[in-house]
Structures are given as C-alpha cells and as structure tokens.
Amino acid sequence: MLRDIxxxxxxxxxxxxxxxxxxTKILLTxxxxxxxxxxxxxxxxxxxxxxxxxxVYLARLPARMIIRSIRPMRILLVFTxxxxxxxxxxxxxxxxxxxVVIWQEGLLNALHFTLRLIFLVMGSSVLTLTxxxxxxxxxxxxxxxxxxxxxxxxxxxxxxMTIALRFIPTLVEEADKIMxxxxxxxxxxxxxxxxxxxxAMVPLLVPLFVSAFRRAGDLAMAMEARCYHGGxxxxxxxxxxxxxxxxxxxxxxxxxxLALLLPRWL
Amino acid sequence: xxxxxxxLSHIYQQGGPVATTALEEIDLTIGDGELLALIGHTxxxxxxxxxxxxxxxxxxxxxxxxxxxxxxxxxxxxxxLRFKVGLVFQYPEHQLFExxxxxxxxxxxxxxxxxxxxxxxxxxxxxDMVGLPFEEIKDRSPFEVSGGQMRRIALxxxxxxxxxxxxxxxxxxxxxxxxxxxxxxxxxxxxREGTTVVMISHAMDDVARLATRIAVLEKGRLAMEGPPEAVxxxxxxLTRMGLDVPQGCQLTRALRGIGGPEIPDCYLLESxxxxxxxxxxxxxxxAA
Numbered sequence: 427m428l429r430d431i432x433x434x435x436x437x438x439x440x441x442x443x444x445x446x447x448x449x450t451k452i453l454l455t456x457x458x459x460x461x462x463x464x465x466x467x468x469x470x471x472x473x474x475x476x477x478x479x480x481x482v483y484l485a486r487l488p489a490r491m492i493i494r495s496i497r498p499m500r501i502l503l504v505f506t507x508x509x510x511x512x513x514x515x516x517x518x519x520x521x522x523x524x525x526v527v528i529w530q531e532g533l534l535n536a537l538h539f540t541l542r543l544i545f546l547v548m549g550s551s552v553l554t555l556t557x558x559x560x561x562x563x564x565x566x567x568x569x570x571x572x573x574x575x576x577x578x579x580x581x582x583x584x585x586x587m588t589i590a591l592r593f594i595p596t597l598v599e600e601a602d603k604i605m606x607x608x609x610x611x612x613x614x615x616x617x618x619x620x621x622x623x624x625x626a627m628v629p630l631l632v633p634l635f636v637s638a639f640r641r642a643g644d645l646a647m648a649m650e651a652r653c654y655h656g657g658x659x660x661x662x663x664x665x666x667x668x669x670x671x672x673x674x675x676x677x678x679x680x681x682x683x684l685a686l687l688l689p690r691w692l
Numbered sequence: 693x694x695x696x697x698x699x700l701s702h703i704y705q706q707g708g709p710v711a712t713t714a715l716e717e718i719d720l721t722i723g724d725g726e727l728l729a730l731i732g733h734t735x736x737x738x739x740x741x742x743x744x745x746x747x748x749x750x751x752x753x754x755x756x757x758x759x760x761x762x763x764x765x766x767x768x769x770x771x772x773l774r775f776k777v778g779l780v781f782q783y784p785e786h787q788l789f790e791x792x793x794x795x796x797x798x799x800x801x802x803x804x805x806x807x808x809x810x811x812x813x814x815x816x817x818x819x820d821m822v823g824l825p826f827e828e829i830k831d832r833s834p835f836e837v838s839g840g841q842m843r844r845i846a847l848x849x850x851x852x853x854x855x856x857x858x859x860x861x862x863x864x865x866x867x868x869x870x871x872x873x874x875x876x877x878x879x880x881x882x883x884r885e886g887t888t889v890v891m892i893s894h895a896m897d898d899v900a901r902l903a904t905r906i907a908v909l910e911k912g913r914l915a916m917e918g919p920p921e922a923v924x925x926x927x928x929x930l931t932r933m934g935l936d937v938p939q940g941c942q943l944t945r946a947l948r949g950i951g952g953p954e955i956p957d958c959y960l961l962e963s964x965x966x967x968x969x970x971x972x973x974x975x976x977x978x979a980a
Binding site (some may be wrong): 583600603605606607608609610611612613628629631632636637 | 716743746748771774775778779781786787790791799800804835849850853959966
C-alpha cells in the first residue's frame with residue numbers, strides 16, 4: 427500500500443558530477459543560486475541555462491528528470507507569473523484591456539521571477555539527484571564544522587539527519603504492516619469525510635509512534651554499547667578530499683560569474 | 693467454510709525491475725475444523741499466502757475461494773470477509789493502540805457495527821478464551837502489561853470478531869516458554885471448539901503437537917502437504933530445505949543410527965516414549 431513512496435531522488439549513475447566532493451557541490455549550488463539572482467538582463471539567463479545544461483550533461487542525468495523536478499512547483503510558477511504580470515506598474519503599457527493594463531516592466535518582472543524560480547529548483551535538483559542523502563549530510567557536517575566555535579552542534583545535526591534518513595524506509599514498512607493488521611480488524615482508511623479519515627489514522631499512528639520510540643531506544647542503546655560519544659575525536663571511514671576536478675568545477679563557476687558580471691562593468 | 697486456493701500466484705512489484713515471485717501456482721484446500729500448519733523457510737511465501745486468505749493482498753493470478761465464492765471478485769465485500777477470516781499478524785502486540793485493553797479488543801467488533809452490549813459480551817468472551825482476567829485488566833493500558841499478555845490482548849482483539857477461520861502468523865515468536873505454552877493451549881482449545889486454524893510456525897514440536905495437516909512451502913511453491921506423520925516421514929527432504937524436524941523424529945532416527953530397537957517413526961516425544969516402553973516390555977530389552 428505505502429511501498430511506492432520514493433524518498434530522496436538520488437539518481438545512481440557514475441559520472442563526473444556524481445564523483446565531485448559533496449562540499450564542492452553544495453557550495454557550487456549556493457553560488458549558482460546567487461548567480462541566478464545576479465542576472466539583471468534577460469539574455470544573461472542564457473549563460474545560466476548553458477551552465478545548467480553542462481552540469482546535467484556531465485552528470486549523465488536524463489533531461490526529463492530535471493524538467494520533472496519543477497512539476498511540484500507548477501502552480502507557484504503560474505501564480506508568480508500572473509501576479510507579476512497583472513499587478514506590476516510601470517511607464518510603458520503594452521496592452522490595455524479596459525481596466526487591465528499589462529506594463530512592460532510587469533512583463534519583465536514576471537519573466538525574471540519565473541525564470542529565477544525555475545533555475546533555482548533545477549539547480550538544487552542537480553545537487554540532490556547526483557548526491558546520495560548520506561554523502562550530502564557528510565558534506566554538510568564538514569561545511570558546518572567551523573561553526574562549532576560558536577557551539578553549533580554540526581556533528582550531532584548530521585548524525586540526526588543520517589539516522590532520520592536511514593529509518594524512513596523502515597518506518598514506511600512498519601506503517602504498511604500496521605495498516606494491514608488494522609485493516610484485518612475491519613479498520614477503514616479509505617472512506618468517510620475528512621474528520622472520519624483523520625480519526626481512522628489513530629490506530630495507525632499510535633502503534634507507529636510507539637514503535638519509533640522503541641527503535642530509538644534500541645538504537646541509542648546499541649550506539650552506546652559501541653562507545654559512541656558524539657563527534658569528538660571521531661574519524662571517518664571515507665575521508666572527503668578535494669581533488670583536481672573540484673577545482674575545475676569552481677573554475678567553470680568563476681567563468682559563469684565573469685560572464686554575468688562583465689556586462690555591468692563594461 | 694472451506695477456503696480453496698486455486699493456482700494462486702503472487703508477484704511483488706509485477707512488471708517492475710525487481711519483480712519477485714512470492715507464490716507460484718499454489719493449490720490448497722483448507723477444510724472446516726482443520727488445524728493446518730504452514731511451514732517453510734524464511735522468505736518461502738508463508739506470510740504472503742496468509743495475507744491472501746482474507747483479501748489483504750490480491751493474487752497476481754489464480755483465485756481464493758471462500759465457501760465457493762471468489763473473494764476478489766468485483767462486488768464482494770472484502771471488509772465483511774475479514775470478520776469471517778481473522779488474521780493475527782506476527783508480533784500482533786505492535787498494533788495495540790487504544791487507551792485501555794477493553795477499547796483495544798473492542799476495536800474489531802465496533803468496526804463490525806455491533807451494539808454496545810454485544811461488544812461487551814464479545815470482549816468478555818474473547819478475554820476469557822485467552823485467559824485474561826476481564827475485571828482486572830480491562831481498564832488498564834495495553835502498554836503497561838507483560839509481553840505475553842500484550843500478545844494475548846492482540847489475539848483477543850481478533851477473536852472478538854468471532855472469525856470462523858483464524859490465521860496466525862508465528863503466534864509464539866519471541867515469547868518466553870510459559871507464555872508460549874499458554875498461547876498454544878489457547879489455540880488448541882479454539883480449534884477443539886470448532887474454529888478452523890491456519891498457523892504459520894517455525895517450531896516443529898508445536899506443529900507436531902497441534903497440526904492435523906501440514907503444508908510445506910519452498911520458494912513460493914507447495915513442496916509437501918499431508919498429515920503430520922506423512923510430512924515428517926520425509927525427514928531428509930525437510931532437512932535439505934533447511935527446516936527442523938520435531939525432536940521425536942530426531943530421536944527415533946538417532947536411536948536407529950546407533951543400532952537401537954526397531955520402532956516406528958514417532959514425531960511426538962510422548963508416542964516415542966510409549967513405543968519404547970512397549971518395546972522394553974515386549975522383552976527386547978537385551979538390545980539396549
């Protein structure tokens with residue numbers, strides 16, 4: 427019943443982008459998002475698109491996966507476009523239909539915001555499609571570790587994320603089992619109004635929480651039995667290393683920035 | 693109400709990249725009043741088969757007939773069917789959720805739409821059947837009783853629906869010996885009182901003691917089927933499948949292996965003891 431839920435969207439192939447250090451990919455994604463907001467002229471999105479295409483090509487991702495990533499956003503995108511289009515104000519009117527005026531500035535704004543949103547989502551999808559959740563957490567942990575100076579618990583945060591990710595499939599399976607068991611006792615999860623359905627979830631959620639707590643207790647005990655005591659002095663099995671390809675990736679990003687910034691200076 | 697499985701097959705994630713065949717063309721009839729034990733290695737398809745019996749999962753091909761009617765036919769009310777065929781999952785205590793023992797056991801009867809009095813009568817009877825003191829624990833939280841009691845509360849939750857067929861998936865797994873004995877005698881009593889029971893188990897001695905018939909699954913196929921003495925006589929095949937045999941069988945074989953007395957195959961320790969006693973009384977004692 428619940429088995430078809432897919433979590434995360436890691437696309438497991440071997441590619442140049444997949445092999446990049448997760449920290450590189452996280453930083454590049456942040457830089458990419460900043461770049462998207464820097465583009466002041468419409469034609470500059472051409473460079474951004476070119477960069478994105480290059481990344482997708484090198485990552486050996488099917489184009490449809492990237493396009494599909496904006497699907498959950500489609501309503502937001504339409505809203506953004508329409509609102510900016512009709513409710514902007516400016517000096518040059520393009521179309522006048524009675525009280526409705528479409529201004530040139532409105533159209534520009536609409537295009538800017540919509541394109542930015544699309545690129546933002548697509549850019550971050552490249553990150554999540556090419557980096558497994560565990561690697562991603564590893565990268566985040568190392569990136570956040572300088573914050574330990576201000577008592578930010580980087581290791582603990584990363585460990586919590588890893589554990590949460592690890593247990594999602596387990597809990598999905600458990601939920602499926604409990605759901606079946608309650609169905610066998612005549613529980614009905616599918617019919618009735620919203621209230622009835624919400625109430626029908628109680629026989630599912632209570633055992634699920636009980637089991638999550640039980641598992642958490644067991645896991646804590648098992649970790650303690652193996653002398654886990656937090657991040658201090660802990661070494662890693664896979665040490666993250668910045669290699670030549672990471673430097674090249676940053677150089678390509680620098681080129682994108684140059685292309686975006688040059689028109690401002692000239 | 694007999695359950696008939698006709699060429700029942702089930703494939704998980706059919707058509708997908710990781711399609712796995714869990715059941716393949718199973719033909720099996722579960723007659724009224726039987727206590728059928730379903731045995732087989734982990735992953736042999738026992739639980740999948742059990743979940744077909746009350747329509748929790750639908751066959752990929754083949755049919756499940758209850759009283760001659762296809763339970764998955766369009767228009768059949770599977771919810772009503774589930775009250776007739778009660779399924780107790782593995783570790784059923786993990787499905788307890790109510791504030792009190794009473795409310796939890798009443799969940800099934802309530803879903804059947806019974807009246808308050810009828811529900812109370814059924815909860816009382818179900819608790820009685822599994823040896824739980826009604827007045828003493830009905831208002832307690834099901835989470836604060838012992839593990840064995842939790843298991844019996846969960847079992848009572850299914851029994852309260854008064855199913856004609858009771859399907860149990862490893863009912864004694866993880867119980868201590870005492871709780872296990874209690875539960876097994878409950879199951880035996882239910883069977884004697886006329887409930888058809890299907891029991892999945894790894895504990896061959898329990899199977900030997902309770903079952904009137906045994907079905908052995910291997911890799912989704914029905915490998916053997918018949919009364920206990922016939923199935924346990926195929927000692928080598930069972931061992932090759934990675935299954936245990938009852939202690940009675942092991943001991944009989946061991947005795948023969950060391951040139952012991954010629955006694956018939958016994959799968960129960962009690963009958964082995966009787967056979968040995970008869971043999972000794974018969975004056976063959978000099979062999980030992």
